[in-house]
Amino acid sequence: MKIGVAGGGAFGTALGVALALDGNAITLWARNPDAVATMQTTRLNPKLPDVPLPPKMDFTAAIDDLLGCDILLLAVPAQTLRPFLEPLAGRLDGKYLVACCKGIDLTRMTGPGTSITELVPTATAAVLTGPSFAADIACGLPTALTLACADDAHGAILQTALSTTALRLYRTTDIIGAELGGALKNVMAIASGVAIGAGLGESARAALITRGFPEMQRLAAALGAMPDTLGGLSGFGDLVLTCTSPQSRNYRCGVALGQAAGFDQATTVEGAATARAVRQLAQELDIDLPICAVVADLIEEKTDVAAALNALLSRPLREE
Numbered sequence: 136m137k138i139g140v141a142g143g144g145a146f147g148t149a150l151g152v153a154l155a156l157d158g159n160a161i162t163l164w165a166r167n168p169d170a171v172a173t174m175q176t177t178r179l180n181p182k183l184p185d186v187p188l189p190p191k192m193d194f195t196a197a198i199d200d201l202l203g204c205d206i207l208l209l210a211v212p213a214q215t216l217r218p219f220l221e222p223l224a225g226r227l228d229g230k231y232l233v234a235c236c237k238g239i240d241l242t243r244m245t246g247p248g249t250s251i252t253e254l255v256p257t258a259t260a261a262v263l264t265g266p267s268f269a270a271d272i273a274c275g276l277p278t279a280l281t282l283a284c285a286d287d288a289h290g291a292i293l294q295t296a297l298s299t300t301a302l303r304l305y306r307t308t309d310i311i312g313a314e315l316g317g318a319l320k321n322v323m324a325i326a327s328g329v330a331i332g333a334g335l336g337e338s339a340r341a342a343l344i345t346r347g348f349p350e351m352q353r354l355a356a357a358l359g360a361m362p363d364t365l366g367g368l369s370g371f372g373d374l375v376l377t378c379t380s381p382q383s384r385n386y387r388c389g390v391a392l393g394q395a396a397g398f399d400q401a402t403t404v405e406g407a408a409t410a411r412a413v414r415q416l417a418q419e420l421d422i423d424l425p426i427c428a429v430v431a432d433l434i435e436e437k438t439d440v441a442a443a444l445n446a447l448l449s450r451p452l453r454e455e
């Protein structure tokens with residue numbers, strides 16, 4: 136099956152590299168023609184500067200070049216997935232559409248897999264998520280991800296097509312649980328970064344990760360996820376990775392917030408919009424998600440770190 140990638144950022148490129156080195160011919164679409172020309176001629180992507188782009192990868196800024204692919208890996212940022220798909224919806228019938236972004240769309244409050252199902256109901260929607268830094272995948276380091284597809288037979292086809300020796304895909308039919316794990320761990324990564332940036336210590340970070348996990352589980356359960364999914368790679372696995380590694384942009388953004396320092400607004404930090412979406416969902420569903428709420432307030436500068444800490448520490452003592 137022919138594989139295409141939409142999105143010329145770090146993650147789409149890394150997946151393309153891994154699959155091309157495994158023998159697949161990959162077409163990668165990026166919206167910026169200059170970026171495409173650079174990749175085509177230099178065989179490098181500045182977002183992954185140390186990784187040569189394999190000969191089996193081709194680059195295009197013409198979206199029509201993707202339409203001959205059977206499997207499309209959608210690696211555009213989460214808030215841009217719906218606007219990306221909407222004009223294409225009638226031209227993607229029957230394809231495998233695999234969301235590779237992590238977040239909750241602020242306009243519709245849906246995760247990426249759900250957005251695909253809504254916008255292209257004739258496609259097979261799937262979500263690829265889990266603990267993985269683009270640079271690790273591109274360098275061929277061992278990585279394990281979750282491939283979620285409601286139809287398990289189609290999920291098995293995708294699992295085989297997208298796994299390589301180093302990139303191991305585990306299968307689930309729970310799209311909601313997988314996409315929420317990937318979205319919510321970014322909010323917790325910001326919180327963890329804030330704790331470290333503000334000098335609150337590693338014990339505080341461990342507390343945030345551990346108390347953050349049941350927040351993820353509560354929201355996921357309320358939105359219809361299967362109970363065990365959040366304990367897997369897409370939830371717990373990615374929570375651990377992203378909350379503990381300075382490679383994570385969400386974590387680094389949190390560190391900057393904790394230090395009251397600036398952070399490059401052009402960096403992709405999916406947890407910022409997701410925190411706001413989660414705060415709204417929590418209100419609508421009447422669920423208590425205190426860590427998510429303070430992250431959203433910090434992002435919007437409705438609170439500062441001292442007040443956020445006080446809000447968390449002054450909550451009533453209770454059973455674990």
Ligand SMILES: NC(=O)C1=CN([C@@H]2O[C@H](COP(=O)(O)OP(=O)(O)OC[C@H]3O[C@@H](n4cnc5c(N)ncnc54)[C@H](O)[C@@H]3O)[C@@H](O)[C@H]2O)C=CC1
Nearest residue numbers: 143144145146147166211212213215236237267268269403
């Ligand atoms: N970088 C990583 O290690 C990982 C990233 N992801 C996810 O992959 C998604 C993409 O992230 P990255 O590739 O890392 O981001 P990035 O910042 O490296 O690249 C984002 C790319 O999206 C493009 N883009 C922005 N708006 C667009 C639009 N409206 N239409 C088409 N393209 C647009 C930008 O030009 C840029 O090339 C995110 O949801 C992220 O959470 C998932 C796992 C690992």
Ligand SMILES: O=C(CO)COP(=O)(O)O
Nearest residue numbers: 265266267268383384385
């Ligand atoms: O999702 C990721 C790791 O699994 C990448 O995290 P960041 O987007 O925070 O860099």
